[in-house]
Amino acid sequence: MNIETRPVDHVIAAAREFLGDRLSTNATVREGHSRGEDTSTPVLPDAVAFPISTEEVSRLMALCHRHEVPVTAFGAGTSLEGHATPVRAGISLDLTRMDHILEVSQEDMDCLVEPGVTRHQLNDHLRDQGLFFPVDPGSHCTLGGMCATRASGTNAVRYGTVRENVMGLEVVLADGRVINTGSRTRKAANGYDLTRLMIGSEGTLGIITKIRLRLHGIPEATSAAVCQFATLEGAVESVIAVMQMGVPVARIELLDEVQMGACISYSKLEGLEALPTLFLEFHGTEAGVQEQAETVQEVTGGYGGRGFAWATDVETRNKLWKARHDAFWASVALRPNARGISTDVCVPISRLAEALLGAKEDIEASGMVAPIVGHVGDGNFHCLIVVEQDDPTALDRAWELDRKIVARGLAAGGTCSGEHGVGLGKREFLEVEHGAEALAVMRSIKKTLDPKGILNPGKIFLN
């Protein structure tokens, strides 16, 4: 019997002094922090910490740094790429109790929030003030997790991603030091952009403890539209044309016929067929929204789009976007006892048709069920590969299909991840995508900011 005290035991004992029962070694709690919504192999952390202040995070990081204990940040657990899995155990740092909206400025259209605030919580809070935060990945994720993974979603085509909508951060470094990055101004040329360095660093460079977000005014008018196509090509060509005309669409989402079939039955959509379909949303003045819809109707008509129906009433819009956001679950529901793996290729828009149609061929050749849905205005699409858990070969076949689709995306000048991040699942592609030297620069920055390698080890980089 090994009675030697492990480093993590020192951390647990010392952290209990200031976290009390907000440091848990309970098996169920650890189990709940063993991975996100992905299919990575679950790993139990040694303990789960629930800090409620920057100071607590800082003290905990200083302890873990001293004892060289791994720390994996945890938000809503909605990662699809293994970010939340504590592959080398240690501490799972759950930030969901840091969920206060600290400031909202109507005049400056910005706000300061803690990382555990969810985007739903924020938008509910903002509604009365005529403001909203546009980045919308669909899931009930935390804003800290969104920053860490450089999230985007359906509105990014108009409002940009987290990259464009975060003004500054408070970050606890690996050794417990606290820094503030960025500026409260709309722009600044005042030194290195540490904000953007932290955005998308997936918890490997620091722990985000405060976020200043840029907000937008709720548009005077909003309308949604649906348009169906006989062919996927027609739908994709329409998207390319709309983007090139510079129509400021707020959302332009593509669902292939398999995905539409799934959504029609899952979300009880009426009056729509299992055909390639675009879901659109327009934001602007009353006149502007109407003008945008008319332009898009004309464009889609030219590519065989039919049944262009647009709705300004909230109920119809909500039903449509709820169905879109439930696409992942609608897909998973296509087979009994299934899980989903989502690809996340993003390509230059000129290569979108090629990448999408190629992916469709790969899916057919694989014999798997994989509906396609995409933020196609940004060239980003997901193949939701349905993995039947009773089939022992399904997971391997799904990853093989994923790899093929990524390879096509990279060959088309794209990236392995438009918005889900690298995590565990996309590490193998980074060297192909960036080249060995750029990856070496990323590693050198990691080593500078986290010399002991305690922050979310095993993510982004292989080895």
Add this chain to the structure above:
Amino acid sequence: MNIETRPVDHVIAAAREFLGDRLSTNATVREGHSRGEDTSTPVLPDAVAFPISTEEVSRLMALCHRHEVPVTAFGAGTSLEGHATPVRAGISLDLTRMDHILEVSQEDMDCLVEPGVTRHQLNDHLRDQGLFFPVDPGSHCTLGGMCATRASGTNAVRYGTVRENVMGLEVVLADGRVINTGSRTRKAANGYDLTRLMIGSEGTLGIITKIRLRLHGIPEATSAAVCQFATLEGAVESVIAVMQMGVPVARIELLDEVQMGACISYSKLEGLEALPTLFLEFHGTEAGVQEQAETVQEVTGGYGGRGFAWATDVETRNKLWKARHDAFWASVALRPNARGISTDVCVPISRLAEALLGAKEDIEASGMVAPIVGHVGDGNFHCLIVVEQDDPTALDRAWELDRKIVARGLAAGGTCSGEHGVGLGKREFLEVEHGAEALAVMRSIKKTLDPKGILNPGKIFLN
């Protein structure tokens, strides 16, 4: 007599072998690379290199790295903060002969250019293709210089700064290694954001040798408008109201009564008075532009704005914006044999009135002439302090005034630099602005990427 060969002599001898007469030690050439448009003390570089390829830049950097010789990048020499001054001599790396537009993609609305391409050159090239690059700092600067300083300008209020409009870079590192950053896609979540790390690093982390820029469609309709106010407060409050209403103005520029007086005489503007004035531009569809102008007219009217005149003809617009871009020279022309020092404070828009009116008080108290002009939609304004070169105390008094205005900006939650960069002139403010720990992180990144400190030494950081 010291006959020892200096390290730079080794570099010059070895670089001659591949640069030939594109490595100059001519006194006039060195003099022309001793500073930018700023008032920093000129320093002669030991030699000026004019590479024409990434490979040449890489070989030169490897040499300078080996011999620990400083390298200061040089573009159009339009820096206002001393970026181009080779304070520790060595090599001035002039990138203006790398001025090729390598690719333009109409479908993807992006292009690949060398760093010596100027924004005028690029926009002339793009015009026939219905595209433009929106970032417009006014001066005839190179795109490499704009990236290095995180430039912005009049259109940033709508289109963002260089930060938002650069998709990726090719960068030669301090030791000559070449990396590619970013992605050709509109978004990506694929590792650390090295693009944004390089943007605004002012030549201290690497030499930018290729740039992939995001382009925009030339809008269907453009109109300009001018509106004059009895008081500066009225003009500023109008700007705040327009921004809060979310009107997507393409430009909203403020000139105070002193600046207007200078511009009226310098640019022969007719029908306008020396009063606080807004210059505006609207981009969109015909109907959209009209709607925007009407909304702004109504808002400005509510704050005492009068003579709201809007013009869709190109000639009137060009005259107006030429006058705006010449504001710096119009100010300098207010006194004989003068130079200009431009402050560059940027504040949250809710604090704009306070910062601007405070600056105005400081100017009056100083007894100096300093017209104010600003990209006020972004909270950024410049006091153009006119420095008479015959007055031996003028420069010191100008810097003292600059410091006061910056201090007010920082107290208002702003930054010392909205768009000109840190260079030499703003180094002293960075610790106040970011805090010692964040500055230490910046230094550690500098040390990691440039361990010998050869890239633009003396800039951004004090000491």
